[in-house]
Amino acid sequence: MNRRKFLRQTGKTAALLGLSALPYDIMALPETTRITILHTNDVHSRIDPFPMDGSRNEGLGGAERRARVINEIRSEVEHVLLLDSGDIFQGTPYFNMFGGEIEMKLMSAMGYDAATIGNHDFDAGVDGLVKQLPHANFPLINCNYDFSDTALHDKILPHKIVTKGSVKIGILGVGIELDGLVPDAWYGNTKYQDPVSHANQTAAYLKQVAKCNYVICLSHLGYRYEDDQVDDRKLAKSSRHIDLILGGHTHTFMDAPEVLANLDNQPVTINQVGWAGILLGRIDVFFERNRKDRCITCENRWIK
Amino acid sequence: MKKKGLRSLCLTLVVMSLATACTSVMHVAAEGTETIRMTSRVDRMGEETSLPSLIAPYRDSVDAEMNEVLAISTAPLVKEKPEGTMGNWVADATLHQAELLLNEQVDFSICNYSGMRVDRVAEGEITRRYMFEIMPFDNFLVLIELDGTTTKKLFDHMAASGGWPISNTVSYTIDNGKALDIQIKGKSLDPGGSYSVVMSDYVANGGSGCDFLKGLPHEALNVYYRDAMIKEAQMISEKGQKMTPRVEGRVKVVAHE
Numbered sequence: 001m002n003r004r005k006f007l008r009q010t011g012k013t014a015a016l017l018g019l020s021a022l023p024y025d026i027m028a029l030p031e032t033t034r035i036t037i038l039h040t041n042d043v044h045s046r047i048d049p050f051p052m053d054g055s056r057n058e059g060l061g062g063a064e065r066r067a068r069v070i071n072e073i074r075s076e077v078e079h080v081l082l083l084d085s086g087d088i089f090q091g092t093p094y095f096n097m098f099g100g101e102i103e104m105k106l107m108s109a110m111g112y113d114a115a116t117i118g119n120h121d122f123d124a125g126v127d128g129l130v131k132q133l134p135h136a137n138f139p140l141i142n143c144n145y146d147f148s149d150t151a152l153h154d155k156i157l158p159h160k161i162v163t164k165g166s167v168k169i170g171i172l173g174v175g176i177e178l179d180g181l182v183p184d185a186w187y188g189n190t191k192y193q194d195p196v197s198h199a200n201q202t203a204a205y206l207k208q209v210a211k212c213n214y215v216i217c218l219s220h221l222g223y224r225y226e227d228d229q230v231d232d233r234k235l236a237k238s239s240r241h242i243d244l245i246l247g248g249h250t251h252t253f254m255d256a257p258e259v260l261a262n263l264d265n266q267p268v269t270i271n272q273v274g275w276a277g278i279l280l281g282r283i284d285v286f287f288e289r290n291r292k293d294r295c296i297t298c299e300n301r302w303i304k
Numbered sequence: 305m306k307k308k309g310l311r312s313l314c315l316t317l318v319v320m321s322l323a324t325a326c327t328s329v330m331h332v333a334a335e336g337t338e339t340i341r342m343t344s345r346v347d348r349m350g351e352e353t354s355l356p357s358l359i360a361p362y363r364d365s366v367d368a369e370m371n372e373v374l375a376i377s378t379a380p381l382v383k384e385k386p387e388g389t390m391g392n393w394v395a396d397a398t399l400h401q402a403e404l405l406l407n408e409q410v411d412f413s414i415c416n417y418s419g420m421r422v423d424r425v426a427e428g429e430i431t432r433r434y435m436f437e438i439m440p441f442d443n444f445l446v447l448i449e450l451d452g453t454t455t456k457k458l459f460d461h462m463a464a465s466g467g468w469p470i471s472n473t474v475s476y477t478i479d480n481g482k483a484l485d486i487q488i489k490g491k492s493l494d495p496g497g498s499y500s501v502v503m504s505d506y507v508a509n510g511g512s513g514c515d516f517l518k519g520l521p522h523e524a525l526n527v528y529y530r531d532a533m534i535k536e537a538q539m540i541s542e543k544g545q546k547m548t549p550r551v552e553g554r555v556k557v558v559a560h561e
Contacts, residue, residue, distance in 0.1 A: 033330065044421075045440075047359055049342070054380070054426040064355040065342045072350040091421055093370045093436045094362060102362045109354055123441065167330050180510055213330040243332065257337050273339055280340045287330040 033165040037216070037283040038070060039083045041248030042118065042275035044091030045103055050276070061277040063106045069280055070110055077284075079164035082111055083171065085248035086118025086220035091276070099124050104135035112138045114160050116173030116218035117145070118248060122186045126150050141173035141218060144198035146191035159202050161210055167287045170206030172242075173218040174199050174235070176249055195221060195230055196238045203241035213287060217242045222250040223272050236260040236268040244283065247272035253279070370433035374537035377547040381425040381438070383417075386478060386557050389549035390420055390438065391469025397536035398529065399471040402445060402502040405525050410447065411488055413502035414462065415469040416512035419443070419529075430537055430547060439530040443504035448522040452495040457516050459483035459493070465513070467555040471502075479558040504529045 049062035074080050084107065089100045100121075107115065117140055121129055130151045133140070143158040159172040174195035178187045199217055206212040217235070225231045232247040239262045247270060257271040273279040340346075381390035399413035419441065425434045450458065459476055462468040463483040470476075476486040486493040504511075510518030527535075540547055 032333065048363070049344075055422070055424045057423075059344055061342050063359065064353060065344075065346050067353040067355045068349045068351075069340055069342070069346050071353060075350065091437065091440050093366050093433055093440075096436055096440060096442075097366060097369065098362060102359065105358055106355060109358060180513065180515055183506060183509055183511065214332065254339075269335060269337075271337065278342055280342060282338045282340060284336040285332055286334045286336075288333045289330060 033079065033167050033287045034077060035079045035081060035164050035167055035169065035214070035285045035287065036073060036077045037081045037083065037244070037246075037281075037285065038073065039085065039246045039271070039273065039281040039283070040066070040277055040279075041085035041220075041246065041272055042087040042251050043084065043103070043277045044087055044120065044275060045089055045095040045100070046092060046276040047094050047102060047106065048092075057276065057278055063110070063277065066277055066280055067106075067110050073282070074111075079167070080111075081113050081162060081164070081169065081171075081216075083216065083218055083246055084112060084115035085218045085246050085272070086116045086173075086175065087120045087248060087275075088115060088118070090120040090123045095123070099128055100132040101135050104132050108135065108137040113162060114139050114141050114171050114173075114218065116140065116220055116248075117142050117156070117175050118220040119176055119178060119182050122178070122182045122190075125186045126152055126188045126190065130155065141171060142175050143172050143202040144174050144193045144195040145178075146193055149189035149191075151188075152190070159206060161206065161212060167214065168210070168212045170203070170210060170212035170215040171218065172199060172202040172206065172215065173220075175220050176222065177229075195219075196235055199235060199242065200238075200240055203239065207241040214243050214285060215241055216244045216246060218248075219245050220248045223247050223252040223254070223270070224250070232270045232272070233258070233260060236262060236270055238263060239268060240264055242268055244268070244285075245270045246281070251275040257283070366433075370431060370436065372432045373429045374432055374435065374534060375430050375541045375547050377425075377427050377430050377549060379549050380427045381430075381434075381549050383420050383423050384551075385417065385465075386467025386555035387551050387553070388469075389551055390425070391415060391417070392472070392551065392554065393547060393549035394420065394438070394533060395469040395471040398445060398502050398532050399473065401527070401532035401536050402447060402525060405445075405527065406447065409500075410502055411499040412474040413471040414458070414507070415504070415529075416507050416514075417465060417468045418512060419504060419506065420469070432534060435530055435534050435537065439533060441504075441506065441529070443506040443529045445525040445527050445529050445532050446503060446505045446508045446522040447525060448501050448503060448508050448517065448520060450499050450501055450517075450520070452493060452497045452499070454516060454520070455488075455493060455497075455499050455501070456483070456486070456495065458501070458514070459486050461513060461516070467557075470554055472552070472554060475554045475556075477556040477558060480560065484558075 046061050050057040052058045088103050139157045141157050162169045203215045206215050222231045232245045252272045253274040257269050259267045262268050273281040382388045383390045395413045422437045460483050463478040464481045477484045508522045
């Protein structure tokens, strides 16, 4: 059976099973490693589910719920990465009253591996963000803000490398232009730099120097703008060495991830899961030991 | 995910090609994605976590401060373009509170659309919590004096983004993203005139794309934008009245085929 046919049949099987257990038979192949990437964005201090008050999102979301789902997935698969694309803060009185402390504690308890910084994460100022970092046991990652003249100097990582099984994964982060979006006094001397060139430089380092097998970009740029403001789609098309962009900022509920070709005509997957912790994104990536005859032709399959 | 009720909005199996990038040891063979909705169906999934005990003391404090009912609203507060009940109420409330603080008449009040952070609050009891969720930012209420030309720019900016909340002292029509027929206190906008406008310091300092306001002098009213809303709701209650948010044609849109 050739690979293409194999995958098609796997897809069919998955559909028959209601797609419930992600029963990819590919796992039966030797030397295959599955990495399960779970992700959120723009949770905006939504600790509790939305109240049952007739609002559009009533009864949805909630950190405790998310923790249960994450734990359940952790019990089913070996390699989980848990990531957030920024705007952790601001939106409920939890932030007004405690400045982000409980948000960081809960993300730490859930085992987040990394998060990037959204514009609203500056809402208590640079100092307010610094103050909450001791409550986080995971790093905040960004490569296009220059924090050298701020209290965040040395506290934000440009990237993080995680090894899961035999797979090495590089994680980088990019943030949105702050001028006009965040009051000057709040971001202080933080300098915004071009996210595309900085993401590409960091990704090149991760792929070529650090020999990562897969590079994830946590982005708070936004999914799509009609004008020339940089967004995840423009970043994907202008990128090299990035495999996956987990986005935020625009609160976009995507029906399905989008796959675009990068400068080297390689696929970049973009995903974003709305806001407020209403959704948890899950992307399972299957890696196999390289054999030239196993390299497959490109086929995107959407199963609904 | 085993329970059928948890099924995703989508599930995709994406077969990735790395035909030209076979230099690394491990390469991507496939990607499968799914989105999991956080509904009450997952509440009993798996085992209890440490989160409830972590959250409890914080929630108790929040509840103690935020569950206070400020007023009763006769209609839902809905965030909508070009005009919604939430925005109308917020703009009128801040205008009224600014006038009380200044002890003088103000021409109009605006709020940036993205400054309101929830889509809908049901009619009935409006708690302090809802005011925080509508307006979570610690922005201040300010008064700014604009010349006629800058006022026109402001209306065009609001029109271009489909309509921002404005007080009942003004109205205009959006035509192809431009503001037409701008009426301020019953009179057409005078390009040579001058207008007093209430807004948040965030917008006055150029936020939400209002860079044309940046650097203009404004008067700080030393009250949080949100606190002005809270005060208005409390004053309505004290008078034995109810909040009556409504849409009344402050912003009209010309339909084009």
